Amino acid sequence: MKRFLSALTAVFVSGAIALAANIPLIPSSPTYSDPSAILNTLNTLIQQLNGGVGYAPAQVVSPGLFCTNGTAGGTPQICNGQRGQVLFTGITVAATGTNQTLVITDSSITTGSSCFGQWSTAFTAGSAVYVATMVPTAGSLSVVTANGGTTTNAVTTGTLSFYCL
Secondary structure, three states: OHHHHHHHHHHHHHHHHHHOOOOOOOOOOHHHOOHHHHHHHHHHHHHHHOOOOOOOOOOOOOOOOEEEOOOOEOOOEEOOOOEEEEEEEOOOOOOOOOEEEEEEEOOOOOOOOOEEEEEOOOOOOOOOEEEEEEEEEOOEEEEEEEEOOOOOOOOOEEEEEEEEO
16 A cells, blocks of 8 residues: 555656646745745745736737628628628629629728638538638728539528638
8 A cells, every 4th residue: 555655646746747847946945844834825826827926918808899791782791890790692602613702891901901701601512612812901801702612502692700810
């Protein structure tokens, strides 16, 4: 039993050392000979591990203003935000290999924006309607949509989700 406990203690200590590689060591001095004297140091360490005491981020980064155009329509659609969902009608990406450019007018977008997007709509089975490119300009976003599938797409309305940094 002593061997088992000794081996278990060795595993625990070596694992704790590996996990605590960046945690400052508690200084060995006569100050810490009393268990109550170390309490403040241990509480500070726990706060550091929980993200407090100088380790918390200085500010919370917002994911940006969310927008939606509310009513489906043809291109261009207005949606002013860094991220959002835009409802389109008149999507003409039908045959395989075809594409269409849709435009979102958005005052939050600049030429330096980096935008990502995808369709959150089900299109005709076998078609593969996807966002091919997103080109930001000052005040608008051009979205080239293409059909890379093997089947003609018959769906002409859809919701495009986007996010710009």
